[in-house]
Amino acid sequence: MSLVLRAAALALLAAIPATAVAQSAASIEARLRRAEDELAIQRIIVDYAARLDARDYKGYVALFTPDGEWSNRIGSHKGPEAIRKMLTTLGPEGATNTSNYHLVSNPRVEVNGDRATATSRYLFVMRGKDGSPRPALAGLYADELVRQSDGGWKIQRRVANDVMPTREEWAKIIAAERAGQ
Amino acid sequence: MRMTRIVNRFALATLVAAMPALAPAQTAGLSIEQRLQRVEDQLAIQRILINYHAYLDSRNIGAYVSLFAKDGEWVNGSLVRKGPAQIRELLTGLFGNTPPGWVNTESYTHTTNIQIDLHGDRATARSRHLLVKRGPDGSPVPTLAGRYEDELIREDGHWKILRRVDYPVLPTAEEWGKIMQARRAATATAERPKEPK
Numbered sequence: 001m002s003l004v005l006r007a008a009a010l011a012l013l014a015a016i017p018a019t020a021v022a023q024s025a026a027s028i029e030a031r032l033r034r035a036e037d038e039l040a041i042q043r044i045i046v047d048y049a050a051r052l053d054a055r056d057y058k059g060y061v062a063l064f065t066p067d068g069e070w071s072n073r074i075g076s077h078k079g080p081e082a083i084r085k086m087l088t089t090l091g092p093e094g095a096t097n098t099s100n101y102h103l104v105s106n107p108r109v110e111v112n113g114d115r116a117t118a119t120s121r122y123l124f125v126m127r128g129k130d131g132s133p134r135p136a137l138a139g140l141y142a143d144e145l146v147r148q149s150d151g152g153w154k155i156q157r158r159v160a161n162d163v164m165p166t167r168e169e170w171a172k173i174i175a176a177e178r179a180g181q
Numbered sequence: 182m183r184m185t186r187i188v189n190r191f192a193l194a195t196l197v198a199a200m201p202a203l204a205p206a207q208t209a210g211l212s213i214e215q216r217l218q219r220v221e222d223q224l225a226i227q228r229i230l231i232n233y234h235a236y237l238d239s240r241n242i243g244a245y246v247s248l249f250a251k252d253g254e255w256v257n258g259s260l261v262r263k264g265p266a267q268i269r270e271l272l273t274g275l276f277g278n279t280p281p282g283w284v285n286t287e288s289y290t291h292t293t294n295i296q297i298d299l300h301g302d303r304a305t306a307r308s309r310h311l312l313v314k315r316g317p318d319g320s321p322v323p324t325l326a327g328r329y330e331d332e333l334i335r336e337d338g339h340w341k342i343l344r345r346v347d348y349p350v351l352p353t354a355e356e357w358g359k360i361m362q363a364r365r366a367a368t369a370t371a372e373r374p375k376e377p378k
Contacts (some may be wrong), residue, residue, distance in 0.1 A: 035220045106231045121291060123313065123321060132299035135308045138289065138313055163286050165319025168307055173318055 037111045038151050041145055045120045048155075049102035055095050057087045065146055065154045072160040073167055100126045100136070114147035121161070138164045219299055225340050226297050226333055233342075234290040242272045247334035257347040258354050271373035282339050288314045288324075302335040303343075310347075326351040344351050 044063060051059040061080045065071070069078040070086065077086045093098075103123040110117045120141045128134035144157040165173060210215050229248055236245040246265050249255070254263045255271065262271045296311040312325035332344040349357055 024214075028217060031217055031221065035217070035224060038224055103291065105293050106234065108228065108235065121289060123291065135313065135321045135323060140289075163289070164313070164315045164321040166283055166286075169319030173320065 034111055037116065037147075037153070038109045041109045041111070041116055041118055042107045044145070044153055044155065045104055045107050045118060047060070048158075050123070051105045052087075052103045053097055055091060055093055055097055057084055057093045060087060062156050064158075065148075065156045068155055069157045070160070071158070072162065084180070086129075098127065100124060105157075116143075116145040116153065117145075118143040118145065137162060137170070202284070207224075222299050222304065222335075222340065223340050224299050226304055226306055227295055229333070229340055229342065230295055230306060230329075230331070233293050233345075234310065237272075238285050238289045240276050240283065240285065242269060242276075245272060248342055249345075250336050250343045254344045255347075256344065257349070286315070288312060304333040306331040306333060317370050318375070325349065325357065 016142060018049070043117075045075065048063055050056075051063070053061070059085050064083060067079065068083065069076055070083055077083050087093075101124075103125060104120050106119075106121040108119050118141075120143075122137075122139055123135055124137035125133045126136040138159060139162040142159045142161065143155055145153045146156045148154055162170070208219070211219070233248055233323055235241075236248065246269050247266055249265065253262060253268065254261065255268055256262075262268050273291070285288060289312075291311040291313065292308055293311070294307075296307045298305050306329075308329050308331075310325075310327055310329060311323055313321045314324040316322035327349040330346045330348065333340050334343040335341075352360065
């Protein structure tokens with residue numbers, strides 16, 4: 001009996017370090033995954049502006065899930081076809097764009113398992129009268145993201161909240177510009 | 182020609198020899214877990230720098246104060262505020278008490294160009310800030326550009342700002358003072374009750 005107990009005690013002692021090592025490895029894996037997730041989502045936020053500004057519509061649409069949705073105060077576009085159609089109002093795919101670009105900053109990413117939320121700031125800069133950059137539109141993106149089967153992340157919902165100018169102010173600015181042309 | 186080739190080869194050999202020493206210099210001798218900790222620290226400090234303006238722009242004074250260490254310090258020129266009570270007073274003096282649910286649609290700040298150097302439980306950081314305000318027609322107007330130099334400390338397992346120094350660049354502190362003075366004078370004139378005619 002005492003031999004059995006001794007053997008059991010030895011087995012337990014031998015097992016403890018192995019379990020601790022396994023737990024530590026799992027913990028490191030989970031922590032690493034979290035850091036990678038945050039960096040991957042930060043990259044999506046920057047890629048979004050890069051693809052939009054480069055008129056890379058295929059690349060832009062690929063950032064969204066198949067049921068992905070883009071919306072602002074004016075309307076909503078859901079699914080790849082609708083999102084792609086929204087982009088075509090900006091001109092032909094792949095056209096060189098020297099008229100404007102987006103600065104994106106201040107990403108705040110919250111990962112919760114296979115889902116995440118993120119906010120970021122955007123400043124839409126347009127070409128001014130003499131060619132100088134003119135800050136035209138500033139706002140806040142609010143995103144919901146989902147981890148894909150290949151481990152990557154996609155946007156399921158992006159809301160573009162324009163802050164300056166408001167929709168009404170923007171309409172007045174555009175009307176004044178058209179009248180002045 | 183031959184001499185050039187020899188020099189080029191020598192330069193390439195020197196570069197190749199130097200590369201391994203340059204790349205992992207900061208992580209040499211560290212375990213995987215220690216290297217992971219450095220990545221987590223970097224992300225955590227980036228987030229503090231971004232939260233700083235998220236809280237300031239939304240006038241979330243409690244959260245803003247909580248970003249600083251127990252004896253944390255905020256410095257801008259000769260203006261120095263040390264400890265949570267003084268830092269809170271700085272904000273309530275500037276903004277008053279924010280009504281619940283208030284949303285700032287008048288201004289916000291871009292935080293960019295973040296550079297972080299880790300030294301165990303201490304760190305230093307540098308970043309740029311650009312304050313954007315609503316212009317007369319509603320357009321965003323870059324109003325104040327500057328840089329921060331921060332010292333951070335790991336306090337009870339969380340990174341906190343030990344010292345933040347704000348260096349205004351465009352406009353200078355003196356120019357900004359004049360702008361604010363003119364703005365206050367214009368507001369006071371606009372708000373003065375008109376004499377009955």
